[in-house]
Amino acid sequence: KTLDIERCDLESRINNTTHHTDQNGLDRLIVRRGLPFTITLHLRSGSQFQAGVSTFRLIVEIGPLPKEQSGTKSTFSLTDSASKTAWSASTTSPPGNVVSLSVSSPPDVPIGLYSLTLDQGQKVKLGEFVLLFNPWCAKDAVYMEEERDRQEYVLSQAGLIYKGTTKRIKASPWTFGQFEPGMLDICLKLLDENPKYSSDADADCSGRRNPVYVTRVISAMINSNDDKGVLVGNWSGDYDDGVRPSHWTDSVAILHQWADNCCQRVRYGQCWVFAAVACTVSRALGIPCRVVTNFGSAHDTNSNLLIEFLYDEDGNDISDDSVWNFHVWVDNWMARPDLDAGYDGWQASDPTPQEKSEGVFCCGPVPLKAIKEGELNLKYDAPFVFAEVNADVVEYVKLTNGRMVKMGGSSMDVGHFISTKAVGSDERHDITHLYKHPEGSLQEREVYERAKHHNDLQQKGQEPGLKVKIKVSPDMDIGADFDVFAVIANNTEADKTCRVMFYARIVSYDGKPGANCGFIEDLTMEVPTGKGQRLPLRLEYVDYGDTIKSDRLIQLVLIVIESSPREFHKAKRTIVLENPDIAIKLLGEPRVNQKLSAQISLENPLPEPLQNCFFSVMGAGLTDGKILIQNVGTVGPKQEAKYTVEFTPTSIGSRTLTVDFDSDKLSNIKGYLNIEIKE
Structure with a gap:
């Protein structure tokens, strides 16, 4: 019936x-x-x-x-x-x-x-x-056992992304906003726009049962290098026809802009933006995901697991390989039934377009265990990720006669302080041990040999000789003048006459050098046996202020050439200048569906005015999916930029208000405040 x-x-x-x-x-x-x-x-x-x-x-x-x-x-x-x-x-x-x-x-x-x-x-x-996908279901490939992990890696709409250098790691807030209005439909649209769907829609839809397949699609579609993907990468410093990558604070605006403009690619992103958007899409679809930062991240262009730095006699870098100050990707949690037992769990995936995988700009997922143990034959893209965290570095000087002279090398320059936000708190969680064995350990060297790319580097500094290093002041604030120091110690039994070059230059986070901002050239220095010399280099705002990038990174390079015998020594260090803090103060009791105000302020630390200053404020469950922008005009030296923002929380529980400050001279300044919204 x-x-x-x-x-x-x-x-x-x-x-x-x-x-x-x-x-x-x-x-x-x-x-x-x-x-x-x-x-x-x-x-x-x-x-x-x-x-x-x-x-x-x-x-x-x-x-x-x-x-x-x-x-x-x-x-x-x-x-x-x-x-x-x-x-x-x-x-x-x-x-x-x-x-x-x-x-x-x-x-x-x-x-x-x-x-x-x-x-x-x-x-x-x-x-x-x-x-x-269902991380709460024990039979699902993305199942996570602990509820606190599911809360962090699936349900949390805000997080922290780590940037800076190994010496100064800084947390930057990001709103993932995977549950904000329209986000789920946009993430499903992203799957439908991938080229595999266009060529065979049913096979592509069938493949979506597998989080490995979906993760590779996400990795390819977040960048737009060879499809209708979301973001255009730009490391040139010229962003006039788009948005400066450091300005973004959330994935919601990026994904809406992509979807609302017929999938026209969004300008511009760099690695942390690619990774953050990938995290949003993964969590929206139910795949547990975390954003990961690797400090001292190698980009191996010829797949030999060796980063080869080449300099001319004046200290200019003429290399193809590079070591980024930091690089950001994502880990996704899933089973790997396509591999032998033991490779379930966290898988690295990198949506930043660097190298092609199976003809497409994507990377991963590859099990962290495979990276740690040097199992480079396992899917996907294990050699590239292994090199990012474990490549050896060797340095050569190319003489004017064409001869190559080895200047130094290290197996410990790459893959440090691999970081992600801790579960349930704003602490930094160091996960280096999941990617590699301890630096210098027997296991770490055995893994490198297992990867069949062992090299015969000799570690500098293990024998008596000339030692060179760079020392810096503990406090280096943007806008200030300060000293850095070249330190040369002579541990030999003979006096040394040295030619010294010590210079500072602006550098971007991916290691690309910019303008010089301090230089000591062709200084001849006598270093007596058993003694040391300390050479100061003054860095002044008038020299670095007009050229420093939003990363606020300055690279210090010291090259010392012994006259007899002619030997080359080099030290390199990257420093990050401190930004001023953004102060955020709530005005009132935070309750759902009731207006709330927050007072935001920042002091200009520069010795000159800031023009075109504006705050951008966003928070999932706080600002109704919108970015609240306020132009506060010109702010004089040591004066405060202020903004009182009003918003109405739409959901109870822990929420994060993120703030970005930008101006003509200072940008990429982030602040955040965790707010507990009550009924």
């Missing part, structure tokens, strides 16, 4: 809450695979449901050309209990005109937008729902 259906209630309010998707809203059905959800059929007067008498089938479909054999379509009838391996539905409703159905999905079906249809000879479309 057929049912005369008046309407279908997808019960999104109760289902979304049960499936941990209520932060997406309660007006549409969003569920996670492997967990039942309830729908209610309301029948017209005179129509009755009777168990065993009323027969019908349900059909779920995903994609434009769904097929049973690819798993993008499933047809199933009522059963007495839920199946754990196939789509199923059951009911315990008594006879009547209201039918409650429990629908269960397997934990390994494709994620995405589904249609739900009732078939009883005549088909009735019941509605649509979104199915996501």
